[in-house]
Amino acid sequence: MSSDVPVLTRELVSIPSHEDEGSAGDFIEAWLREHADGDVTRDGTGNVLARKGDPTGPTLALVGHHDVVPPADEQAKNGEYLVEERGGRLYSRGTADMKGAVAAAMCAFRDASDLDGELVFASFVGEESGGVGARYAIENGFVPDYAIVGEGSTNYSKPGVTDVVVAHKGRRGSTITARGTASHASEPEAGENAIYRACEAVDLVREFEAPAAEVLGNRLSGSVAVTEIGGGSAMNVIPERCTVTVDERTVPGERAPLERVGELEGVEWAVDQDLPPMRCSDEGFAEGVLAAAREAQEGSPELVAKPHATDAGWLAEAGVACVICGASEPGEAHTKEESVSIEVLERCYQIYREAAERII
CATH class of the missing domain: 3.30.70.360 (Alpha-Beta Plaits)
Known part of the structure; x- marks a missing residue:
């Protein structure tokens, strides 16, 4: 378990990023430079990227976004987003969509070891505005072999399970x-x-x-x-x-x-x-992430489909083998009571780290 994940989630979620993602990007960049052993960069549109491992081997990217939709009145005060913990969940704008998964990916990037390829962390801007950051990154050469996009995949096949999404509309x-x-x-x-x-x-x-x-x-x-x-x-x-x-x-x-x-x-x-829609182009990769998901939880995750478009569509269109795996549950994103399970955040950290060490 990585107790850093909920703490990091709270810190990241409290930073407003519905109008300007700059401060959230600054925080992610600074944290990675201080805590992770990798090459950290910021591209021309504000995306934060970090790389470690062997660039001559296969490349796996842990992908998220740090922009959010505007908060409801009760979710912000004095220029900051309010974060509340109750019942084992964190409540705030962006907890589910998707700074919680970004925090889990940051910790997994830091802790993953024994890699035979390159592990990449990427947090994009402008996902809520049509994939601005993802498209910029792709146009400038960001095309890893594989990507796990941390959008929601929890409670899709059954309650209490974090599944692996292999397609979306x-x-x-x-x-x-x-x-x-x-x-x-x-x-x-x-x-x-x-x-x-x-x-x-x-x-x-x-x-x-x-x-x-x-x-x-x-x-x-x-x-x-x-x-x-x-x-x-x-x-x-x-x-x-x-x-x-x-x-x-x-x-x-x-x-x-x-x-x-x-x-x-x-x-x-x-x-x-x-x-664009998304289809995972590599069944072996999907099964590898599913094996990591099974290792990280007691339930029986499945390969599932998702109705909503994500940045995985842009990546798949560019030739990246993609799956989606993240903490958000159906109906949580963009709501006045948006929240995420702390237990599931920890689970996602384990899935991301296990998948990285299995696949590369």
């Missing part, structure tokens, strides 16, 4: 814009109704079957849904413009053919956000 958000010609509503035939054109596009979207995928025994089912619509300027004017927002949950492989709506007259389609 992505998200593609897009906008359909229908254009027409305005006219007075008393003479609708003099114009082209953009709302009618948008409705044709919506009808087409409703016909699409969202793709599904199977990854190491886990089935992921995507979805496509119209979530917003807006158009028109007055009750007596035929509208010349109408927009429709589409939320698509993607899976590894094929996607819904949304580009087909652009073939309709007067209709355009544009992608606003595209967070």
